[in-house]
Amino acid sequence: MPENTVTTPLAPMEPEDVTDAFAYIRAWQARDIDTAGAVADAMGPELHRLLLDVAARVFIPVTAVDDCDGEPCAHSFLAAALGRLLLELLCHGVCLANAPGVADTIVRFTENILTEDHGGVADVLRQLEATGMKQAMEAHRTTA
Numbered sequence: 001m002p003e004n005t006v007t008t009p010l011a012p013m014e015p016e017d018v019t020d021a022f023a024y025i026r027a028w029q030a031r032d033i034d035t036a037g038a039v040a041d042a043m044g045p046e047l048h049r050l051l052l053d054v055a056a057r058v059f060i061p062v063t064a065v066d067d068c069d070g071e072p073c074a075h076s077f078l079a080a081a082l083g084r085l086l087l088e089l090l091c092h093g094v095c096l097a098n099a100p101g102v103a104d105t106i107v108r109f110t111e112n113i114l115t116e117d118h119g120g121v122a123d124v125l126r127q128l129e130a131t132g133m134k135q136a137m138e139a140h141r142t143t144a
Contacts, residue, residue, distance in 0.1 A: 012139035013053055013132055020025075020051040022129035028103040029110075029121060041101055051102035054083060058106055078113065085112045 013021075020043055027035035040047055085108060095101040107121065114124050 004014060010053075011077060012135040013050070013057075015021060015052050015121060015133055015136040017053070018129060018132040020047070021054045022125065022132070024051065024099065025054065025103045025106055026122065026125055026129075027106045030099065036066050036100075036103070047099045048102065051099055051106070053104055054128075054132070055102055055109075057132060058109060081113055090139075 020039065024036055024039040024043070024047060027033075027039060043050070094104055096105060107125075110121050110124050110128075115121055
């Protein structure tokens with residue numbers, strides 16, 4: 001991953017990686033532990049790296065702060081919401097060193113930051129997956 005991910009675009013993921021990562025995230029969000037476990041078993045330790053790739057693509061565009069000339073702006077409120085989310089994760093003892101912890105963080109970020117009423121999380125996850133898949137397919141076409 002690049003050192004400055006705010007100014008350096010992330011390399012697109014492989015299409016299969018997007019599919020696998022979001023299969024796990026959606027199963028985790030739906031509390032379908034059997035499916036999440038099956039995906040995790042099939043992916044092995046690679047799942048953790050894929051989930052971190054997805055997390056970077058979800059978090060970085062949203063938290064990249066624009067210059068607001070020191071005045072409160074949308075990003076100021078976003079930073080406060082992100083701080084509350086991180087505090088919530090710490091309070092619940094979420095471990096970011098394993099796949100469930102990373103998937104749970106992506107789901108909570110989507111609930112708390114990317115949706116207005118904490119509803120429609122599954123729809124937002126599908127949109128994020130579609131965006132990741134589009135980027136992966138475009139990159140795959142140009143390198144094939």
